[in-house]
Amino acid sequence: MSAPKGLPLDGLKIVELGHYIAAPFATRLLADLGAEVIKVEPPDGDPVRGWGSQKDGHAVWFSVHGRNKLSVTLDLKSAEGKKRALQLAKRADALVENFRPGQLERLGLGPEALHAANPRLVIARISGYGQDGPYRDKPAFGAIGEAKGGLRHLTANPGQTELPPPRCGVSISDDLAGMYAAMAVASACWGRDRPGGDGRGRVIDVDLVSSVFSLMEGMLPEYGMFGWVRQPQGAALKTAAPTNTYPCADGKWLCIAGNSDLIFRRLMPAIGRPELAEDPRFATNGLRCANVEELDAAIAAWTRTLPAAEAEAALEKADVPCSRLYDIRDCAEDPHFHARQTVMRVEDPLLGPVLHPAAPFRLDGVEPPSMVRWTGPAVGAHNDLVFRELLAGEGGA
Amino acid sequence: MSAPKGLPLDGLKIVELGHYIAAPFATRLLADLGAEVIKVEPPDGDPVRGWGSQKDGHAVWFSVHGRNKLSVTLDLKSAEGKKRALQLAKRADALVENFRPGQLERLGLGPEALHAANPRLVIARISGYGQDGPYRDKPAFGAIGEAKGGLRHLTANPGQTELPPPRCGVSISDDLAGMYAAMAVASACWGRDRPGGDGRGRVIDVDLVSSVFSLMEGMLPEYGMFGWVRQPQGAALKTAAPTNTYPCADGKWLCIAGNSDLIFRRLMPAIGRPELAEDPRFATNGLRCANVEELDAAIAAWTRTLPAAEAEAALEKADVPCSRLYDIRDCAEDPHFHARQTVMRVEDPLLGPVLHPAAPFRLDGVEPPSMVRWTGPAVGAHNDLVFRELLAGEGGA
Missing domain, CATH: 3.40.50.10540 (Crotonobetainyl-coa:carnitine coa-transferase; domain 1)
Known part of the structure; x- marks a missing residue:
């Protein structure tokens, strides 16, 4: 035994x-x-x-x-x-x-x-x-x-x-x-x-x-110290943009973390909007957070045209961190899971x-x-x- | 040290x-x-x-x-x-x-x-x-x-x-x-x-x-055996009713597990709808699952009239398992957490x-x-x- x-x-x-x-x-x-x-x-x-x-x-x-x-x-x-x-x-x-x-x-x-x-x-x-x-x-x-x-x-x-x-x-x-x-x-x-x-x-x-x-990470000590009560943020983050989860043509979702300056400048051309990479309204993370709706809309307009796996592959080629939301079939069939x-x-x-x-x-x-x-x-x-x-x-x- | x-x-x-x-x-x-x-x-x-x-x-x-x-x-x-x-x-x-x-x-x-x-x-x-x-x-x-x-x-x-x-x-x-x-x-x-x-x-x-x-519990073996892909269920469960999370008057949420026959018959009077406890359309869990929208609507109509803590207290008095969704303040101030x-x-x-x-x-x-x-x-x-x-x-x- x-x-x-x-x-x-x-x-x-x-x-x-x-x-x-x-x-x-x-x-x-x-x-x-x-x-x-x-x-x-x-x-x-x-x-x-x-x-x-x-x-x-x-x-x-x-x-x-x-x-x-x-x-x-x-x-x-x-x-x-x-x-x-x-x-x-x-x-x-x-x-x-x-x-x-x-x-x-x-x-x-x-x-x-x-x-x-x-x-x-x-x-x-x-x-x-x-x-x-x-x-x-x-x-x-x-x-x-x-x-x-x-x-x-x-x-x-x-x-x-x-x-x-x-x-x-x-x-x-x-x-x-x-x-x-x-x-x-x-x-x-x-x-x-x-x-x-x-x-x-x-x-x-x-x-x-x-x-x-x-x-609950820092929530308890921060509540005790400042009275702050952490609220839900959904799929986005308040302090980083663009990072969110976007709808694709096949009803699946793609999670994209495009918030660093370098990655953002690779992400925008990859979605067919190279001009946004140079737009001064989006030059820093702070500015992108302030104008996040326009960025999220531009990204979603692109993801909606492709099945999640294709959008993911396109962004990976541009070296943008992302992942579609794996269901159990995606897990079971993923080459890394097998390797x-x-x-x-x-x-x-x-x-x-x-x-x-x-x-x-x-x-x-x-x-x-x-x-x-x-x-x-x-x-x-x-x-x-x-x-x-x-x-x-x-x-x- | x-x-x-x-x-x-x-x-x-x-x-x-x-x-x-x-x-x-x-x-x-x-x-x-x-x-x-x-x-x-x-x-x-x-x-x-x-x-x-x-x-x-x-x-x-x-x-x-x-x-x-x-x-x-x-x-x-x-x-x-x-x-x-x-x-x-x-x-x-x-x-x-x-x-x-x-x-x-x-x-x-x-x-x-x-x-x-x-x-x-x-x-x-x-x-x-x-x-x-x-x-x-x-x-x-x-x-x-x-x-x-x-x-x-x-x-x-x-x-x-x-x-x-x-x-x-x-x-x-x-x-x-x-x-x-x-x-x-x-x-x-x-x-x-x-x-x-x-x-x-x-x-x-x-x-x-x-x-x-x-x-991922049984999802992988069940996918392998039957090709089933588990899908999200939100706050409810497909196989048990009523169990869901309901909106309260203060914008907070109350999670209620009222799906066993005995608990269901205590829950309905507690929300002021004793007649539903006797309604043959809701006599079993199977029937309640089939008619869940009406039950969820009745429960939500009641929870919307009360702050979450009050609705929770009322249901606890009726011995119905429930919990409001605790934020960090609720955790920090809860007597059980202190005890x-x-x-x-x-x-x-x-x-x-x-x-x-x-x-x-x-x-x-x-x-x-x-x-x-x-x-x-x-x-x-x-x-x-x-x-x-x-x-x-x-x-x-």
Whole structure:
């Protein structure tokens, strides 16, 4: 069950008591890095297995979301299930969970019980609002993290009151919380296990709202100092011009960053308006910001005549930084994604060939495909393996 | 220079050759976790110090962005600067950099040179497109990561062709890449230093585009299997109703998740339309999705009569999950943020009191304020301390 030699977390043993996104994403990242992850599911499986499209009764996404993990099933409400969970915790380095706060304690599997079984166990807890505070028991659904963390306010067009700010489009708050949990688990294991380490099984508390809020850059200190409240800027920037996202003939969008003086003077001829490059009204970034509507209109008049990919190619030829807004097909078919093996075709025994994204970190001497040791398993696929090993290792359960 | 006992990365020594956001964010997270971070800046400082509002010549954001770090200045193009950088690398556990690919090698500070000085050094490299592949040398500006990673396509209202999809509003691609780099550094240090560890100084390659792309959930496998291309959904969801973001009397927005049967039957009386809760046209989620315009209109007619905070309070009383879209003032003044110490007032010797966000992970036995050991220092503030220590430790430089 161990990872190919060369992965940094080879030998690290993780138990996941997770469901949906945040905890399973944390453990998937740790598993990509080489950890052994035992995912504990209820007998009917993590409900995330019902999400998205299915083939032959298996969720296509789970091929990725569950990759490199061992799946075992336990009824944590039964005495037998609880006993086995504690046995798994006993032999593990870390445990990652995302029950609602208090639920693990009610199951008799809170930090105290887990540390009684294994005082060195690092425990990472992920929740919507955190393990304490007045909102701790509120239901946390994905959009709340975006809304309360300050992100949804910014993902909007300025001054538009008819159209609501769109969702981020992915489960960003769960993802961020999972990433922070994974980072903290690896750090806690280093602090425990390094030469002279303290041997402590730390308890880590990560919440969705703070995870989003952690990305608010200078907004908090600037609000505190000056009372400034950052407002949404849409696709443009107030302080640089022209930089915006422009409509193309095929309904797609092209993002262009033409705001430096040199790039601006290359951009204008490329859109067939060389005279604007010499126009004193647009000679500096400050002047261009003051007269941005005319520039944006000129650029959009040109982009509207071409499909996004053609407009992009024309501007790249003029060495103007730009990118059309990639949809998943653009990503899947991009030559750079293929050269870097960011998109890989993986054989899944349950589904046939499946496109997998690479782990988001390359390691020297490790080919990205080798980091996918196996695809997301069926529910309970490793019950025999894990419980037999447990039995063998602990002399009977 | 060491962290208070109890932080997991106490004793881990990091050198940052970083600027702007991605690498400095990675090292700030590692510093929050207890690592010693020596930030190497050019003599006139990291250009990020010029971003945002200033007080007394100091960037307010840098109080947070540079916290818990030691700042030293070096001219890496000079022989003396290079020599000192190698001395720093020699005593470090890890180095994090975000120069453009090739630049570190041109400075004579590539992985080969660094490993000649210290073969155990973990090296994390962050760039727009990665250290290889056809786009490696393209300029990477923030919006490109969002665009090419697939996120900007999704952050949009469906079917709208007049308004471009807004930016995420924060430097999301830099942040994600920084988070992955921090996670990989901690993991590589565990793999090197644990009992039986391999002692290897791994080289890690993280790029902005793949970092964003890693959040695309089931989109890639579903595209590969069925050819489906996920399209933006705006603020609503196609498969659940009513769940959307609604305009309020004060121009703010309220996000409401009223799509479960039980919650729906509480939501309708709360907006003064109890008859809709019993209407057979809305009896199931499927029926509500089919008739969503009428429901959204009824809800919006009510939200438009109230300021967002009042509408939110009314729905919370009815136990309907919702949140107004918090701006930075809402975050800074929220009682839960205060109870959790997610927002802290920190005394900055350069700026006076500054609002800091807590580290995005709570650790048992560690109060969030103690994780801010000091605020972002002035350029080169630790030159004497670091170079004197270096000289002492290595018997003359």
